Amino acid sequence: MAYTSGGSELLDPIAIFKRLGISKGAIVADLGCGGVGHFIIPAANLVGDQTTAYAVDILKTVLRSVITKARLEGVNNVKPVWSNLEMVGATKIPEASLDFAFLKNVLFQSKNHEPMVTEAIRLLKPKGKLLVIDWGDAMTSFGPPPADRVKPGTVKTLAQKLKLKLLDEFEAGSYHYGLIFQKS
Numbered sequence: 001m002a003y004t005s006g007g008s009e010l011l012d013p014i015a016i017f018k019r020l021g022i023s024k025g026a027i028v029a030d031l032g033c034g035g036v037g038h039f040i041i042p043a044a045n046l047v048g049d050q051t052t053a054y055a056v057d058i059l060k061t062v063l064r065s066v067i068t069k070a071r072l073e074g075v076n077n078v079k080p081v082w083s084n085l086e087m088v089g090a091t092k093i094p095e096a097s098l099d100f101a102f103l104k105n106v107l108f109q110s111k112n113h114e115p116m117v118t119e120a121i122r123l124l125k126p127k128g129k130l131l132v133i134d135w136g137d138a139m140t141s142f143g144p145p146p147a148d149r150v151k152p153g154t155v156k157t158l159a160q161k162l163k164l165k166l167l168d169e170f171e172a173g174s175y176h177y178g179l180i181f182q183k184s
Contacts, residue, residue: 011104011133011173013042019170020131020180022046026099029054031085031120032106037066039104041075049077054093056081086112088119098123104133105176107150117158124183130164132179133172140175152177 022028026047030040033055044053055066055078063080070078083091085106101120107113120130135149143149156166156179164181172178 010175011038013039014046016131016133016172016178017043017046019168019178020100020129022100024048025051027051027053027097028100028102029056029081029093029098029123030102030104031056031091031116031123032103032109033057033062033066034105035059035062035065037069037078039102040066040078041070041073043100043102044070044075044078047077049075051077053078054081054098055079056083056085056091056093058082058084085116085119086110088115088122091119091123093123095122096125096128098128099125100129100131102131102133104131105135107132107134107155108144108148113150113155113158114162117155117162117164121162121164121183126183128183129167130159130181130183132159132181133176136171136175136177138175143175152179155179 028043033040040053040055057063060082067080101124132155135143159181163184167182168180170178
């Protein structure tokens with residue numbers, strides 16, 4: 001399998017985007033995008049160059065890397081946003097402006113899940129969708145230590161508390177789970 005952006009072949013963003021229902025004209029943000037742009041660059045291609053695809057990260061070097069990679073691939077609608085997702089209100093994207101937000105492989109990096117999910121909800125339009133992908137239970141010689149992995153049940157409980165509606169739960173590859181929520 002070959003995916004754009006030279007990212008990990010552990011996750012197939014195009015298949016996941018089809019499941020999510022992303023289409024041309026949607027406004028998307030990858031919250032905690034990471035340096036290879038494995039999700040935001042294909043998402044930016046999918047939504048088209050007349051709309052914005054936000055790449056959000058706390059590391060400015062990561063954002064520079066994603067923008068460079070996007071430009072090399074001819075993708076010009078990725079906008080970098082430097083932010084700490086653990087601070088509600090810190091992300092400089094207009095409130096209630098996103099159709100889709102992604103929290104992909106970021107929850108395991110923090111113990112402060114509630115502000116991260118709350119920030120994603122703040123940015124979503126009513127009926128907007130939140131995609132959460134994180135590491136499952138499979139024992140691997142790579143990925144985060146099992147003690148750092150966030151179980152899907154923990155995410156679902158938090159989402160219910162924050163009044164998100166669970167739309168879908170799926171295997172997002174051999175090592176990850178996926179959850180799709182909708183803002184009310």
